[in-house]
Amino acid sequence: MALTDVRVAPPEPEPAAEITDRARHERRLGLILSAPAFVVMVFVTAYPLVYAVVLSLYNYRLTDPAGREFVGLGNYATVLTDPVWWSDFGTTLIITVVSVAVELVLGFAFAFVMYRVIRGRSWVRTGILIPYGIVTVVSAYIWQFAFQLDSGFVNQWFGLGDFNFFGERWSALFVIILSEIWKTTPFISLLLLAGLVQVPEEMQEAARVDGATAWQRLWRVTLPNMKAAIMVALLFRTLDAWRIFDNPFIMTRGANDTETLSFLAYRQNVTLVNLGAGSAVSVLLFLTVVVIAFIFVKGFRTDLSQVRGDR
Amino acid sequence: MGDRKAGVWWTVSGMVILVWALFPLLWMVSLSFKDPDTFRSQEPTFFPQDWVWDNYKTVFTDSLFTSALRNSIGIALIATALSVIIAMFAAYAIARMDYPGKKFLLSMALAIAMFPQAALVGPLFNMWRNLGIYDTWIGLIIPYLTFALPLSIWTMSAFFRQIPWEMEQAAQVDGATAWQAFRRVIVPLAAPGVFTTAILTFFFCWNEFLLAISLTSTDRARTVPAALSFFTGASQFESPITYIMAASVVVTIPVVILVLIFQRRIMAGLTAGAVKG
Numbered sequence: 001m002a003l004t005d006v007r008v009a010p011p012e013p014e015p016a017a018e019i020t021d022r023a024r025h026e027r028r029l030g031l032i033l034s035a036p037a038f039v040v041m042v043f044v045t046a047y048p049l050v051y052a053v054v055l056s057l058y059n060y061r062l063t064d065p066a067g068r069e070f071v072g073l074g075n076y077a078t079v080l081t082d083p084v085w086w087s088d089f090g091t092t093l094i095i096t097v098v099s100v101a102v103e104l105v106l107g108f109a110f111a112f113v114m115y116r117v118i119r120g121r122s123w124v125r126t127g128i129l130i131p132y133g134i135v136t137v138v139s140a141y142i143w144q145f146a147f148q149l150d151s152g153f154v155n156q157w158f159g160l161g162d163f164n165f166f167g168e169r170w171s172a173l174f175v176i177i178l179s180e181i182w183k184t185t186p187f188i189s190l191l192l193l194a195g196l197v198q199v200p201e202e203m204q205e206a207a208r209v210d211g212a213t214a215w216q217r218l219w220r221v222t223l224p225n226m227k228a229a230i231m232v233a234l235l236f237r238t239l240d241a242w243r244i245f246d247n248p249f250i251m252t253r254g255a256n257d258t259e260t261l262s263f264l265a266y267r268q269n270v271t272l273v274n275l276g277a278g279s280a281v282s283v284l285l286f287l288t289v290v291v292i293a294f295i296f297v298k299g300f301r302t303d304l305s306q307v308r309g310d311r
Numbered sequence: 312m313g314d315r316k317a318g319v320w321w322t323v324s325g326m327v328i329l330v331w332a333l334f335p336l337l338w339m340v341s342l343s344f345k346d347p348d349t350f351r352s353q354e355p356t357f358f359p360q361d362w363v364w365d366n367y368k369t370v371f372t373d374s375l376f377t378s379a380l381r382n383s384i385g386i387a388l389i390a391t392a393l394s395v396i397i398a399m400f401a402a403y404a405i406a407r408m409d410y411p412g413k414k415f416l417l418s419m420a421l422a423i424a425m426f427p428q429a430a431l432v433g434p435l436f437n438m439w440r441n442l443g444i445y446d447t448w449i450g451l452i453i454p455y456l457t458f459a460l461p462l463s464i465w466t467m468s469a470f471f472r473q474i475p476w477e478m479e480q481a482a483q484v485d486g487a488t489a490w491q492a493f494r495r496v497i498v499p500l501a502a503p504g505v506f507t508t509a510i511l512t513f514f515f516c517w518n519e520f521l522l523a524i525s526l527t528s529t530d531r532a533r534t535v536p537a538a539l540s541f542f543t544g545a546s547q548f549e550s551p552i553t554y555i556m557a558a559s560v561v562v563t564i565p566v567v568i569l570v571l572i573f574q575r576r577i578m579a580g581l582t583a584g585a586v587k588g
Contacts, residue, residue, distance in 0.1 A: 034412070038419070040453075043457075135520075141556070282431070
């Protein structure tokens with residue numbers, strides 16, 4: 001059902017003139033009630049985004065306001081030919097792909113357990129919500145200190161001697177991704193659980209009677225019926241992971257090629273107050289998000305506005 | 312027999328999930344009770360050799376942390392309240408009325424939910440400085456409000472759609488005024504959805520870090536996540552690790568309390584309207 005089809009019409013038939021009167025009144029009230037939300041969202045996102053586009057066309061450093069000059073697309077050329085952009089792009093891509101893939105598998109496993117478990121069900125469901133609520137910075141510190149040489153237990157437990165996890169790219173990324181997975185798997189598994197509950201039990205039964213194995217039932221009955229849930233979980237987690245900032249900032253400050261795109265935008269804009277190039281990075285980051293959303297919409301052939309609810 | 316065996320297996324799996332979710336917290340608590348001077352002199356152990364309260368004393372006497380805690384509580388509560396009120400109007404209109412632009416509003420909210428906040432730090436940094444609200448509460452409340460709105464609007468309109476609105480008319484037929492009918496029938500039905508949305512919004516504001524470090528520079532408005540990243544401990548010669556963990560325990564307590572009390576509601580809120588069909 002489309003979003004506009006929600007039950008809103010007056011229940012009993014009334015004279016035509018009154019309906020239009022009512023409808024007009026309803027339209028006005030609807031617009032008035034929506035206006036504050038609309039205004040706030042435009043003021044803090046649309047307007048600054050346009051402003052970012054404008055800024056990105058200038059060479060503009062806060063440390064040198066007088067030197068501000070129009071450079072057209074020069075900043076974009078600078079950013080896109082800089083190996084730092086591509087290195088950060090790669091890092092972001094690795095973190096996103098690995099964490100979302102692992103979370104999807106793990107999230108499924110958790111969802112199945114939460115669906116089937118009887119003893120201590122509410123304990124499991126309560127427990128799994130706690131990582132979701134933890135402040136990401138806190139989660140980053142927890143994992144960092146666990147893997148750090150002078151404070152952590154990991155090296156001892158796994159006999160790694162004095163291996164420095166934060167001394168090189170891949171092991172540092174491993175810890176960053178681990179923290180990300182710990183914190184956000186609950187979100188994905190709860191969405192999948194909600195999808196799992198919707199799969200009609202009779203269909204499972206029918207497949208069982210027809211002699212389908214557990215594996216066949218999973219692939220032929222369960223998963224196809226959860227398509228909407230999987231889609232929503234994947235889309236939201238992918239875009240969320242793509243914006244990752246807190247974990248690398250806390251754990252490595254971007255050292256050893258662990259800087260992400262959000263980090264780059266922050267560093268250019270806030271640390272270096274290089275607003276021209278920083279805005280170009282911001283706009284490019286925004287565009288990558290649009291492209292990812294577009295790919296998802298095309299790939300899953302789903303109307304985005306219908307992704308959540310109302311069906 | 313097979314069923315019982317399967318039941319045991321699921322229970323064990325459930326316990327594994329619990330350990331997976333809670334073990335890192337145990338580590339956080341353990342580290343927060345370690346002696347800041349000696350914890351790194353020997354081989355690090357999982358549990359402290361001596362349990363000490365020093366770290367908690369330090370964080371609560373550190374003005375950086377106490378002011379950050381005040382800022383976090385104030386900013387998160389105000390942003391949550393404003394966001395829920397504004398979103399409530401919009402969600403009510405979306406669930407209840409037919410008007411042009413409704414679909415647009417929902418799509419826009421969805422787009423903002425996916426918006427990379429980092430793309431705004433530059434422009435907001437500059438705008439807020441020009442407007443004189445850089446490093447103030449309001450300078451954080453406005454963007455938090457905005458980024459919490461999409462979630463609030465979607466979640467609340469999903470809850471509101473499930474309300475049988477005809478009941479209000481039925482009450483009016485029974486002699487209640489329109490306002491009485493709304494207050495007595497609809498408000499109690501809508502309250503759980505509003506409340507759930509408020510908890511999720513609070514989590515979001517409590518957790519936010521990127522804007523918090525980009526739009527603040529002093530303890531005037533710096534929230535706990537931002538302050539944590541600047542924490543240096545009692546003196547520059549001491550490692551701040553144990554203090555950071557004590558501070559982390561303090562900011563985790565409200566989250567754990569909310570989760571323990573409102574587990575069902577939070578789950579309902581996270582999945583409201585997300586996966587039907």
